[in-house]
Amino acid sequence: MLKDITIGQYFPGDTPIHRMDPRTKILNVIFYIIALFSCGGIVGYVLVLAYLIAAVRISRIKLKTILKGVKPLIIIIIFTALLNMFYTPGNELVHFWRLTITDAGLKNAVLMVARIIMLITGTFLLTYTTSPITLTDGLELLLNPLKKLHAPVHELAMMMSIALRFIPTLIEETDKIMSAQKARGADFETGNLIQKAKALIPILVPLFVSAFRRADELATAMECRCYTGGEGRTRLNPLHWQRLDTIGLICGIVLLTGVIVLRQFGL
Amino acid sequence: MNPIIETKELTHIYSRGTPFERVALDSVNFSVNPGEFMGIIGHTGSGKSTLIQHLNGLLKPTDGQVLFDGTDIWGDKHFTRQVRFKVGLVFQYPEYQLFEETVFKDISLGPKNMKLPEEEIRRRVYEAAAFVELPDSVMELSPFELSGGQKRRVAIAGVIAMEPDVLILDEPTAGLDPKGREQILSNIRAYQDARHATVIMVSHSMEEIADSVERLVVIHDAHIAMDGTPREVFAHASELESMGLSVPQVTNVFLRLRKMGLDVDTSVYTTEQAKAALLALKGGRPGC
Ligand SMILES: Nc1ncnc2c1ncn2[C@@H]1O[C@H](COP(=O)(O)OP(=O)(O)OP(=O)(O)O)[C@@H](O)[C@H]1O
Numbered sequence: 380m381l382k383d384i385t386i387g388q389y390f391p392g393d394t395p396i397h398r399m400d401p402r403t404k405i406l407n408v409i410f411y412i413i414a415l416f417s418c419g420g421i422v423g424y425v426l427v428l429a430y431l432i433a434a435v436r437i438s439r440i441k442l443k444t445i446l447k448g449v450k451p452l453i454i455i456i457i458f459t460a461l462l463n464m465f466y467t468p469g470n471e472l473v474h475f476w477r478l479t480i481t482d483a484g485l486k487n488a489v490l491m492v493a494r495i496i497m498l499i500t501g502t503f504l505l506t507y508t509t510s511p512i513t514l515t516d517g518l519e520l521l522l523n524p525l526k527k528l529h530a531p532v533h534e535l536a537m538m539m540s541i542a543l544r545f546i547p548t549l550i551e552e553t554d555k556i557m558s559a560q561k562a563r564g565a566d567f568e569t570g571n572l573i574q575k576a577k578a579l580i581p582i583l584v585p586l587f588v589s590a591f592r593r594a595d596e597l598a599t600a601m602e603c604r605c606y607t608g609g610e611g612r613t614r615l616n617p618l619h620w621q622r623l624d625t626i627g628l629i630c631g632i633v634l635l636t637g638v639i640v641l642r643q644f645g646l
Numbered sequence: 647m648n649p650i651i652e653t654k655e656l657t658h659i660y661s662r663g664t665p666f667e668r669v670a671l672d673s674v675n676f677s678v679n680p681g682e683f684m685g686i687i688g689h690t691g692s693g694k695s696t697l698i699q700h701l702n703g704l705l706k707p708t709d710g711q712v713l714f715d716g717t718d719i720w721g722d723k724h725f726t727r728q729v730r731f732k733v734g735l736v737f738q739y740p741e742y743q744l745f746e747e748t749v750f751k752d753i754s755l756g757p758k759n760m761k762l763p764e765e766e767i768r769r770r771v772y773e774a775a776a777f778v779e780l781p782d783s784v785m786e787l788s789p790f791e792l793s794g795g796q797k798r799r800v801a802i803a804g805v806i807a808m809e810p811d812v813l814i815l816d817e818p819t820a821g822l823d824p825k826g827r828e829q830i831l832s833n834i835r836a837y838q839d840a841r842h843a844t845v846i847m848v849s850h851s852m853e854e855i856a857d858s859v860e861r862l863v864v865i866h867d868a869h870i871a872m873d874g875t876p877r878e879v880f881a882h883a884s885e886l887e888s889m890g891l892s893v894p895q896v897t898n899v900f901l902r903l904r905k906m907g908l909d910v911d912t913s914v915y916t917t918e919q920a921k922a923a924l925l926a927l928k929g930g931r932p933g934c
Pocket residue numbers: 660661668669670688689690691692693694695696697738
């Protein structure tokens with residue numbers, strides 16, 4: 380059911396990846412994404428893939444969990460693959476009706492799918508191994524220089540951590556409301572599209588009402604604890620740069636440099 | 647007498663196959679007889695809500711069966727939906743799930759889903775409102791304008807309007823003042839008497855349970871730990887304590903009296919019984 384959505388979910392653990400500073404992980408993901416999109420050939424992709432597999436293995440996140448994260452995006456992936464397959468010019472391989480598959484198209488489709496899956500998996504690994512609070516802490520620190528330009532960095536980070544914090548709560552709440560409606564005979568499974576959309580109204584109304592109520596309560600609670608924004612705020616668990624982080628950062632830089640060098644040789 | 651609801655080796659595991667896997671019910675065998683007023687108690691997280699959500703087919707068992715009138719409720723999709731009308735479930739804090747523009751519309755949701763004729767729906771809505779003592783004047787108000795206790799009663803009326811044979815309530819009085827609690831409990835009893843319905847009530851208040859139920863089931867750590875009359879269950883004060891539960895206050899008082907050397911009957915669990923026991927001790931002479 381809805382509970383199976385794993386986006387933004389954190390799986391606690393005690394592996395080097397879990398212990399790493401969030402800043403290292405965020406930077407690593409950025410390096411990883413740049414590397415992924417700079418690949419000049421198969422060898423580059425293999426290198427990036429190896430990096431991903433190594434990271435997943437170290438984090439001890441189960442393959443099943445990772446695939447579950449990819450599942451909701453399967454339609455987009457298939458759509459991209461089909462578009463690439465049929466609309467890339469090149470040497471014709473198969474031809475039927477008005478569609479042609481070319482060799483370049485096939486290659487493009489495969490690479491595109493690999494890219495998307497690697498992109499999703501890589502970024503999910505970040506949220507799987509970093510609790511939302513440390514994640515936003517890391518983000519805030521990384522963006523700190525922007526404060527000089529009067530960018531509301533702290534506020535953005537706070538909004539993000541609240542949003543992340545409430546995703547599971549809202550999902551849980553939706554589940555509850557749906558159960559309560561089902562208990563009174565509401566039917567969400569059968570019927571045509573319009574009937575199904577109509578059946579959603581009884582869920583959305585209480586969900587919005589409770590979301591606003593929660594927001595209101597949260598604001599009051601924060602004010603009661605003297606929250607006045609980021610000015611002068613200290614941390615319960617200040618982030619510490621460890622040797623692990625230096626190693627992690629070096630790995631990321633090596634990956635990116637490696638891919639760029641390979642690209643020069645067209646690999 | 648054949649049980650109206652029965653579970654066989656009912657097991658439920660949440661988030662199976664993830665690091666958050668949690669066995670909330672473990673091979674539970676349990677049956678409810680028609681017309682019974684049953685109480686369910688248990689520590690927070692023991693699995694009470696999980697159990698009752700199986701009884702009307704909201705949760706699907708990971709393993710085992712739930713029978714309604716001897717038929718597996720998951721055997722046939724059509725039957726599962728019928729069971730939801732026959733076994734009415736009032737959730738924990740149900741007032742957060744009200745959504746219609748008016749109280750009338752909200753209460754009529756269940757009967758409407760049953761595809762009843764307009765006239766019958768009206769009759770049921772007004773009857774259900776009468777059971778929970780909602781005045782006619784609130785019927786056209788928005789549910790959001792009502793007080794907490796009134797909202798709770800609207801939510802209960804929404805389930806009663808389906809005229810279920812079995813009424814299940816998950817902590818129906820949580821967070822209400824003493825008067826509101828007493829009122830809701832007497833509403834529930836009125837419904838039971840009028841419809842000869844079976845009632846199952848989850849509660850954290852031992853006094854409330856002691857005053858209402860004929861049979862008491864204790865759930866502890868995904869298992870049924872005790873099952874019997876309140877007198878039988880409350881006789882195990884120390885075991886209940888070890889499960890994070892307690893006996894009613896009066897029973898505690900009598901246990902203390904016994905400890906202090908007074909020869910009293912420690913199996914009392916309501917104030918009525920306590921009064922009788924104390925009078926008996928005085929030698930049956932009324933007055934102080
Ligand atoms: N939707 C869910 N997903 C995962 N775990 C759950 C879910 N609902 C309940 N649990 C877990 O199952 C166990 C039993 O929960 P349940 O809600 O049945 O307890 P309860 O006895 O009703 O408690 P309370 O008295 O607090 O209402 C708890 O440990 C809870 O954490």
